[in-house]
Amino acid sequence: xxxxxxxxxxxxxxxxxxxxxxxxxxxxxxxxxxxxxxxxxxxxxxxxxxxxxxxxxxxxxxxxxxxxxxxxxxxxxxxxxxxxxxxxxxxxxxxxxxxxxxxxxxxxxxxxxxxxxxxxxxxxxxxxxxxxxxxxxxxxxxxxxxx
Amino acid sequence: xxxxxxxxxxxxxxxxxxxxxxxxxxxxxxxxxxxxxxxxxxxxxxxxxxxxxxxxxxxxxxxxxxxxxxxxxxxxxxxxxxxxxxxxxxxxxxxxxxxxxxxxxxxxxxxxxxxxxxxxxxxxxxxxxxxxxxxxxxxxxxxxxxxxxxxxxxxxxxxxxxxxxxxxxxxxxxxxxxxxxxxxxxxxxxxxxxxxxxxxxxxxxxxxxxxxxxxxxxxxxxxxxxxxxxxxxxxxxxxxxxxxxxxxxxxxxxxxxxxxxxxxxxxxxxxxxxxxxxxxxxxxxxxxxxxxxxxxxxxxxxxxxxxxxxxxxxxxxxxxxxxxxxxxxxxxxxxxxxxxxxxxxxxxxxxxxxxxxxxxxxxxxxxxxxxxxxxxxx
Amino acid sequence: xxxxxxxxxxxxxxxxxxxxxxxxxxxxxxxxxxxxxxxxxxxxxxxxxxxxxxxxxxxxxxxxxxxxxxxxxxxxxxx
Numbered sequence: 001x002x003x004x005x006x007x008x009x010x011x012x013x014x015x016x017x018x019x020x021x022x023x024x025x026x027x028x029x030x031x032x033x034x035x036x037x038x039x040x041x042x043x044x045x046x047x048x049x050x051x052x053x054x055x056x057x058x059x060x061x062x063x064x065x066x067x068x069x070x071x072x073x074x075x076x077x078x079x080x081x082x083x084x085x086x087x088x089x090x091x092x093x094x095x096x097x098x099x100x101x102x103x104x105x106x107x108x109x110x111x112x113x114x115x116x117x118x119x120x121x122x123x124x125x126x127x128x129x130x131x132x133x134x135x136x137x138x139x140x141x142x143x144x145x146x147x
Numbered sequence: 148x149x150x151x152x153x154x155x156x157x158x159x160x161x162x163x164x165x166x167x168x169x170x171x172x173x174x175x176x177x178x179x180x181x182x183x184x185x186x187x188x189x190x191x192x193x194x195x196x197x198x199x200x201x202x203x204x205x206x207x208x209x210x211x212x213x214x215x216x217x218x219x220x221x222x223x224x225x226x227x228x229x230x231x232x233x234x235x236x237x238x239x240x241x242x243x244x245x246x247x248x249x250x251x252x253x254x255x256x257x258x259x260x261x262x263x264x265x266x267x268x269x270x271x272x273x274x275x276x277x278x279x280x281x282x283x284x285x286x287x288x289x290x291x292x293x294x295x296x297x298x299x300x301x302x303x304x305x306x307x308x309x310x311x312x313x314x315x316x317x318x319x320x321x322x323x324x325x326x327x328x329x330x331x332x333x334x335x336x337x338x339x340x341x342x343x344x345x346x347x348x349x350x351x352x353x354x355x356x357x358x359x360x361x362x363x364x365x366x367x368x369x370x371x372x373x374x375x376x377x378x379x380x381x382x383x384x385x386x387x388x389x390x391x392x393x394x395x396x397x398x399x400x401x402x403x404x405x406x407x408x409x410x411x412x413x414x415x416x417x418x419x420x421x422x423x424x425x426x427x428x429x430x431x432x433x434x435x436x437x438x439x440x441x442x443x444x445x446x447x448x449x450x451x452x453x454x455x456x457x458x459x460x461x462x463x464x465x466x467x468x469x470x471x472x473x474x475x476x477x478x479x480x481x482x483x484x485x486x487x488x489x490x491x492x493x494x495x496x497x498x499x500x501x502x503x504x505x506x507x508x509x510x511x512x513x514x515x516x517x518x519x520x521x522x523x524x525x
Numbered sequence: 526x527x528x529x530x531x532x533x534x535x536x537x538x539x540x541x542x543x544x545x546x547x548x549x550x551x552x553x554x555x556x557x558x559x560x561x562x563x564x565x566x567x568x569x570x571x572x573x574x575x576x577x578x579x580x581x582x583x584x585x586x587x588x589x590x591x592x593x594x595x596x597x598x599x600x601x602x603x604x
Contacts, residue, residue: 061559086556112556121303122555140272141222188573194585211580213573229576305552344568349557354568392588398566406565414588422588430565439565449587473587484574488564500571514585520573 029055029127029135030117034084034107037093042082042107048129052136052147053080057115057125058106060085060092065124069100071142076104079146083107086115182219188212188520198511199471201458202374205512210234223269233259260284265294273300287320287369296340309342319365323381324372332365350400360390373467375460382468384454390416394424404432419453420473439486443504448477471512478508484518498522 020028031044047053056072058065072081081104085093093106109115118127127138130147137143192209199205213231220226235257265279274297281292294313300306315336321329337360344354364386371382394412401407407429414422428443452473454466482504490497503517553561560566569575 059556059559061562063562087554088556088559112554115554115556120555121552122300186573188577190577211577213576215573229572231576233580303552303555304558346553346558346561349553350560350566352561352566352568396568398568400560400563400566404565412588416587420587422586424588432565447586447588452587472585500574502574512585516577518574518577520571 026134028133029129030114031133032084032107032109032114032117034109034114037090037097037106037108040105042105045133047080047082048131048133050131051080052131053082053129054142054146055118055127055129056081056083056104056142057118057120057123057127058083058085059123060088060096062123066096066100068124068142069102073101073103075142075146084109084114086110086112086120182217182225184215184217184522184524186215186217186520186522188215188518190516190518192514192516194512194514196512198508199474200469202372202379202469205471208236225267227265227267229261229263231259231261233257233261235259257285257287273302274298275300281315287322288317290315290317292316305346307342307344309340309344311338311340311342313338313340317364319369321365321369324370324379329369334362334364334366337361347397351397353395353397355395356393358390358392360388360392362388362390367468368470371468371470373456373463373469374458375456375463377461377463380463380467382470383466384452384468385418385466388416388418390414396426398430404435406430414449416452418473420450422447422449437487437489439488441484441486441502443480443482443484445480445482446477447480449475451475471510474510476508476510476512478506480504480506496524498524 029044029048033041033043035041044053054072054075056065056068058068072083075081083102083104083106085106086109088108090108093108096102097106122140124140125138126140126142128136128143128146130136136147188211190209190211190213192207192211194205194207196205211231211233213229215227215229218226261281261283263279263281265277267275267277269275277294277296277298279294281290281294283290292313292315294311296309296311299308313336315334317334317336319332319334321332323329339359340356341358342354342356344352346352366386366388367382367384369381372379373382392412392414394410396408396410398406398408407427410424410426410428412424412426414420414424424445424447426443426445428441431440431442432438433440452468454464454468455474456464456467456469458469482502484500484502486498486500488498490499498521500520501518503515505513505515507513
């Protein structure tokens with residue numbers, strides 16, 4: 001489990017909408033359009049049109065999420081990393097970004113709809129999305145490498 | 148029982164509204180996830196004898212330094228080592244004159260050294276396993292032990308189940324109440340523990356724990372005696388004991404900076420002992436982000452073991468004890484602890500704490516304790 | 526007064542019922558657990574204090590301290 005990404009599927013809650021699949025049966029990551037902490041609107045379709053994306057679910061009050069920041073910052077130098085914070089205080093997120101030096105965008109999922117669509121039950125959680133929006137794997141920790 | 152059934156149905160029928168709204172910025176103390184730390188504590192315990200066994204003076208003082216080191220070997224493996232020493236002074240126990248020079252037993256004073264080491268491994272996102280070993284040494288007693296545990300988290304982290312097992316193998320050198328020696332004996336203790344922690348609401352978490360302990364071997368206290376009209380004889384207790392203990396606690400955030408924790412526990416064993424504990428603790432962020440205040444109250448009541456011999460006894464039963472700690476009594480304990488979780492000193496992140504408590508026992512064996520502690524995170 | 530075994534059993538049953546009853550409505554979403562992550566909501570934050578209290582309670586009472594920690598062996602401090 002050390003540097004390998006655990007490709008275990010998190011149990012989806014009864015209320016979560018299940019991602020759709022491609023014609024080949026691969027699971028598509030649920031699309032989203034969210035505003036970042038800086039006010040930029042980010043559309044997932046554009047985000048992973050031609051690159052892999054690591055989507056990290058986090059919260060300002062989550063200590064293990066903070067512990068991952070150095071690792072994610074390193075990944076963000078060569079890959080696209082985005083964090084999604086659900087129903088979290090914007091001011092607290094600003095403070096955490098300042099304190100930990102997060103370099104990747106933090107997207108605001110204020111009503112929790114995106115985390116629900118992804119079936120996220122606990123954080124930290126990471127989802128690898130391939131170009132075109134196919135979900136490759138997910139787990140608690142970020143992968144050591146990205147495709 | 149009817150009322151309980153009603154409450155059960157009510158609980159199942161009711162629903163707690165879960166509203167998630169962004170909250171204004173506040174500095175609250177998060178739970179620590181630091182894996183590397185050194186924690187040191189020094190405790191002082193003093194018991195005064197204003198009752199208890201009328202044939203003994205049970206004044207006692209204990210000084211206890213403790214050291215705990217935690218170290219993250221890698222992302223998945225955590226090491227912890229704990230060392231402690233007890234310096235016990237019971238000089239007023241009136242047995243010293245019976246001992247030949249150089250002989251000591253726990254009745255007149257003692258030093259205890261203990262060492263524990265454990266490894267905790269993250270087997271997967273949901274399962275952690277731990278193993279450990281321990282050893283302790285006293286003048287007339289030594290012990291080795293081993294333990295293991297498995298911790299399972301549900302995928303949503305709302306539930307945690309813990310299964311623990313431990314075993315201790317003790318060797319006692321018997322120095323009796325009259326200073327005579329009676330060789331060595333062994334004692335084995337096996338413990339199985341089950342724990343369940345459950346998140347009830349966004350501001351409520353509860354835990355339920357059950358312990359089963361089986362003990363075999365020499366279970367008496369060597370230096371204890373029983374005084375009857377027939378004279379003074381050594382304590383003798385059965386060589387088997389089966390113990391059950393259960394405890395439930397609930398932590399509830401009641402105000403923005405205040406959480407309270409009621410707890411209740413029960414105990415019974417096959418020696419006829421029963422006990423009930425009721426506790427109430429509070430955790431108050433006195434100065435948010437800076438200072439915590441933790442008051443507590445504990446009520447304990449117990450019924451004596453079947454082998455307890457009142458001091459008015461006229462005959463000596465085969466199995467007998469007059470150990471005050473196995474008698475019938477109740478006690479009230481009040482305590483207070485102050486914690487400064489983040490103190491910056493010479494670029495180090497420290498935690499400091501100071502606390503104390505006082506126990507009033509119905510048999511007059513009152514006690515107080517003081518503790519100082521600090522932790523360095525690195 | 527002999528502590529009641531019935532009271533003990535009732536406590537356990539009530540605790541389990543409350544836990545199961547409330548949780549039957551659905552779990553707590555992860556983003557609602559902010560308050561639970563705070564220090565004042567964590568059980569057993571001080572390992573050394575727990576070890577000291579258990580040793581003291583273990584040696585001075587019949588019940589051997591708090592469940593969740595072994596009630597037998599490990600020291601010569603009595604029953």
